[in-house]
Amino acid sequence: DAGVIQSPRHEVTEMGQEVTLRCKPISGHDYLFWYRQTMMRGLELLIYFNNNVPIDDSGMPEDRFSAKMPNASFSTLKIQPSEPRDSAVYFCATGGGINEQFFGPGTRLTVL
Protein backbone atom coordinates (compact mmCIF):
# COMPACT_ATOMS: atom_id res chain seq x y z
CA ASP A 1 0.00 0.00 0.00
CA ALA A 2 1.30 3.46 -0.89
CA GLY A 3 -0.02 4.99 2.29
CA VAL A 4 -1.86 8.28 2.46
CA ILE A 5 -1.14 10.37 -0.61
CA GLN A 6 -1.29 14.15 -0.51
CA SER A 7 -0.89 16.64 -3.30
CA PRO A 8 0.65 19.01 -3.92
CA ARG A 9 3.58 18.60 -1.54
CA HIS A 10 4.37 22.29 -1.74
CA GLU A 11 2.14 25.17 -2.72
CA VAL A 12 3.06 28.83 -2.97
CA THR A 13 0.28 31.24 -3.76
CA GLU A 14 -0.63 34.88 -3.38
CA MET A 15 -3.09 36.28 -0.93
CA GLY A 16 -6.64 36.12 -2.22
CA GLN A 17 -6.11 33.09 -4.41
CA GLU A 18 -8.03 29.85 -4.02
CA VAL A 19 -6.03 26.88 -2.76
CA THR A 20 -7.10 23.24 -3.01
CA LEU A 21 -5.30 20.49 -1.14
CA ARG A 22 -5.94 16.87 -2.01
CA CYS A 23 -5.81 13.60 -0.16
CA LYS A 24 -6.12 9.99 -1.19
CA PRO A 25 -6.72 7.80 1.85
CA ILE A 26 -5.54 4.27 2.45
CA SER A 27 -8.00 1.89 0.88
CA GLY A 28 -10.50 0.50 3.35
CA HIS A 29 -10.03 3.19 5.98
CA ASP A 30 -13.34 4.61 7.15
CA TYR A 31 -12.03 7.75 8.84
CA LEU A 32 -10.28 10.71 7.26
CA PHE A 33 -8.80 13.65 9.15
CA TRP A 34 -7.41 17.02 8.12
CA TYR A 35 -4.85 18.66 10.44
CA ARG A 36 -2.92 21.89 10.29
CA GLN A 37 0.48 22.44 11.88
CA THR A 38 2.15 25.76 12.65
CA MET A 39 4.95 26.74 14.97
CA MET A 40 2.62 28.90 17.03
CA ARG A 41 -0.34 26.55 17.41
CA GLY A 42 1.16 23.11 16.92
CA LEU A 43 -0.88 20.33 15.35
CA GLU A 44 -4.59 21.09 15.17
CA LEU A 45 -7.47 18.92 14.00
CA LEU A 46 -9.56 20.83 11.48
CA ILE A 47 -12.23 18.33 10.44
CA TYR A 48 -12.82 14.62 10.17
CA PHE A 49 -15.05 12.35 8.14
CA ASN A 50 -16.49 8.92 8.78
CA ASN A 51 -17.65 6.98 5.74
CA ASN A 52 -17.40 10.16 3.66
CA VAL A 53 -19.66 12.13 6.04
CA PRO A 54 -18.25 15.12 7.96
CA ILE A 55 -18.56 14.35 11.67
CA ASP A 56 -16.80 17.21 13.41
CA ASP A 57 -15.73 20.44 11.75
CA SER A 58 -15.34 22.44 14.94
CA GLY A 59 -11.66 22.96 14.22
CA MET A 60 -12.20 24.68 10.88
CA PRO A 61 -10.97 28.22 11.52
CA GLU A 62 -13.51 30.16 9.48
CA ASP A 63 -15.81 30.12 6.49
CA ARG A 64 -12.90 30.50 4.11
CA PHE A 65 -12.09 26.86 4.79
CA SER A 66 -14.16 24.01 3.41
CA ALA A 67 -13.59 20.28 3.10
CA LYS A 68 -15.30 17.62 1.05
CA MET A 69 -15.12 13.89 0.65
CA PRO A 70 -17.10 12.98 -2.47
CA ASN A 71 -16.12 9.32 -2.28
CA ALA A 72 -14.05 6.91 -0.23
CA SER A 73 -10.96 7.53 -2.34
CA PHE A 74 -10.63 11.27 -2.32
CA SER A 75 -10.91 14.34 -0.12
CA THR A 76 -10.17 18.02 -0.62
CA LEU A 77 -9.49 20.94 1.68
CA LYS A 78 -10.15 24.29 0.07
CA ILE A 79 -9.21 27.75 1.22
CA GLN A 80 -10.88 30.65 -0.55
CA PRO A 81 -9.65 33.33 -0.36
CA SER A 82 -6.27 32.45 1.11
CA GLU A 83 -4.46 34.72 3.56
CA PRO A 84 -0.82 34.80 4.76
CA ARG A 85 -1.88 33.47 8.18
CA ASP A 86 -3.04 30.27 6.46
CA SER A 87 0.59 29.38 5.79
CA ALA A 88 1.19 26.04 7.46
CA VAL A 89 1.73 22.36 6.83
CA TYR A 90 -1.55 20.57 6.23
CA PHE A 91 -1.72 16.86 6.99
CA CYS A 92 -4.29 14.33 5.95
CA ALA A 93 -4.62 11.18 8.06
CA THR A 94 -6.76 8.10 7.79
CA GLY A 95 -7.77 5.33 10.15
CA GLY A 96 -9.52 2.07 9.73
CA GLY A 97 -10.03 1.21 13.33
CA ILE A 98 -9.63 2.38 16.87
CA ASN A 99 -5.93 1.90 17.18
CA GLU A 100 -4.01 4.29 15.04
CA GLN A 101 -4.10 6.99 12.43
CA PHE A 102 -1.83 7.00 9.41
CA PHE A 103 -0.60 10.40 8.36
CA GLY A 104 0.34 11.55 4.90
CA PRO A 105 3.53 13.48 4.13
CA GLY A 106 1.76 16.82 4.32
CA THR A 107 1.35 19.84 2.06
CA ARG A 108 3.45 22.86 2.89
CA LEU A 109 1.40 25.94 2.03
CA THR A 110 2.90 29.40 1.73
CA VAL A 111 0.59 32.33 1.13
CA LEU A 112 2.45 35.49 0.15
Add this chain to the structure above:
Amino acid sequence: DAKTTQPPSMDCAEGRAANLPCNHSTISGNEYVYWYRQIHSQGPQYIIHGLKNNETNEMASLIITEDRKSSTLILPHATLRDTAVYYCIVRDMFSGGYNKLIFGAGTRLAVHP
Protein backbone atom coordinates in the same frame (compact mmCIF):
# COMPACT_ATOMS: atom_id res chain seq x y z
CA ASP B 1 -10.03 14.56 26.69
CA ALA B 2 -7.69 14.70 29.66
CA LYS B 3 -4.62 16.86 29.38
CA THR B 4 -1.10 15.52 29.43
CA THR B 5 2.13 17.06 30.64
CA GLN B 6 5.47 16.23 29.06
CA PRO B 7 8.93 17.74 29.41
CA PRO B 8 9.66 20.00 26.44
CA SER B 9 12.97 18.37 25.59
CA MET B 10 15.25 15.46 26.45
CA ASP B 11 18.62 14.14 25.36
CA CYS B 12 19.75 10.57 24.98
CA ALA B 13 22.99 8.90 23.92
CA GLU B 14 22.83 6.59 20.96
CA GLY B 15 22.45 2.96 22.02
CA ARG B 16 21.07 3.83 25.42
CA ALA B 17 17.45 3.55 26.51
CA ALA B 18 15.33 6.66 26.12
CA ASN B 19 12.66 7.01 28.81
CA LEU B 20 10.04 9.63 27.99
CA PRO B 21 7.66 10.49 30.83
CA CYS B 22 4.07 11.68 30.58
CA ASN B 23 1.77 12.88 33.32
CA HIS B 24 -1.99 12.42 32.89
CA SER B 25 -3.26 12.81 36.42
CA THR B 26 -6.87 13.47 35.39
CA ILE B 27 -7.22 10.45 33.14
CA SER B 28 -10.56 8.66 33.36
CA GLY B 29 -11.28 4.95 33.31
CA ASN B 30 -12.21 4.87 29.62
CA GLU B 31 -9.20 6.76 28.37
CA TYR B 32 -6.28 5.08 26.67
CA VAL B 33 -2.74 6.42 26.52
CA TYR B 34 -1.37 6.82 23.00
CA TRP B 35 2.09 7.75 21.81
CA TYR B 36 2.94 9.22 18.44
CA ARG B 37 6.15 10.73 17.16
CA GLN B 38 6.97 13.21 14.45
CA ILE B 39 10.30 13.15 12.72
CA HIS B 40 11.28 16.46 11.18
CA SER B 41 9.24 17.37 8.09
CA GLN B 42 7.19 14.18 8.23
CA GLY B 43 3.68 13.36 9.38
CA PRO B 44 3.18 11.94 12.87
CA GLN B 45 3.69 8.20 13.27
CA TYR B 46 1.86 5.91 15.65
CA ILE B 47 4.08 4.15 18.19
CA ILE B 48 2.02 2.35 20.80
CA HIS B 49 -1.02 2.60 23.03
CA GLY B 50 -2.33 1.04 26.25
CA LEU B 51 -5.10 1.17 28.84
CA LYS B 52 -3.62 -0.09 32.09
CA ASN B 53 -1.29 -2.95 31.33
CA ASN B 54 2.24 -2.51 30.13
CA GLU B 55 2.58 -2.91 26.38
CA THR B 56 5.48 -3.72 24.09
CA ASN B 57 5.86 -3.81 20.34
CA GLU B 58 8.71 -3.72 17.88
CA MET B 59 9.19 0.02 18.35
CA ALA B 60 8.85 0.65 22.06
CA SER B 61 7.49 -0.29 25.47
CA LEU B 62 4.80 1.56 27.37
CA ILE B 63 4.79 1.44 31.15
CA ILE B 64 1.63 2.76 32.85
CA THR B 65 1.60 3.27 36.60
CA GLU B 66 -0.93 1.34 38.65
CA ASP B 67 -2.99 4.46 39.36
CA ARG B 68 -2.75 5.32 35.64
CA LYS B 69 -1.79 8.91 36.41
CA SER B 70 1.46 8.70 34.54
CA SER B 71 3.26 6.63 31.96
CA THR B 72 6.68 6.19 30.39
CA LEU B 73 7.55 5.43 26.80
CA ILE B 74 10.75 3.45 26.53
CA LEU B 75 12.88 3.21 23.41
CA PRO B 76 15.24 0.42 24.49
CA HIS B 77 18.18 1.22 22.21
CA ALA B 78 17.84 4.71 20.82
CA THR B 79 19.34 5.50 17.42
CA LEU B 80 19.90 8.79 15.65
CA ARG B 81 16.76 8.09 13.62
CA ASP B 82 14.72 8.25 16.82
CA THR B 83 15.35 11.99 17.06
CA ALA B 84 11.83 13.40 16.89
CA VAL B 85 9.01 15.08 18.81
CA TYR B 86 7.11 12.52 20.89
CA TYR B 87 3.47 13.13 21.72
CA CYS B 88 1.61 11.53 24.62
CA ILE B 89 -2.16 11.64 24.12
CA VAL B 90 -5.04 10.34 26.19
CA ARG B 91 -8.18 9.46 24.33
CA ASP B 92 -11.60 8.25 25.32
CA MET B 93 -12.31 5.30 23.10
CA PHE B 94 -15.97 5.02 23.92
CA SER B 95 -17.47 8.48 23.60
CA GLY B 96 -18.65 10.20 20.47
CA GLY B 97 -15.86 11.22 18.18
CA TYR B 98 -13.70 8.54 19.71
CA ASN B 99 -11.15 8.68 16.94
CA LYS B 100 -10.07 12.22 17.71
CA LEU B 101 -6.46 12.80 18.69
CA ILE B 102 -5.58 16.02 20.49
CA PHE B 103 -1.88 16.77 20.16
CA GLY B 104 -0.03 18.81 22.78
CA ALA B 105 3.44 20.27 22.49
CA GLY B 106 5.20 16.93 23.01
CA THR B 107 8.78 16.17 24.03
CA ARG B 108 11.58 16.91 21.61
CA LEU B 109 14.02 14.00 21.94
CA ALA B 110 17.53 14.50 20.65
CA VAL B 111 19.63 11.35 20.27
CA HIS B 112 23.33 12.14 20.00
CA PRO B 113 26.32 9.97 19.05
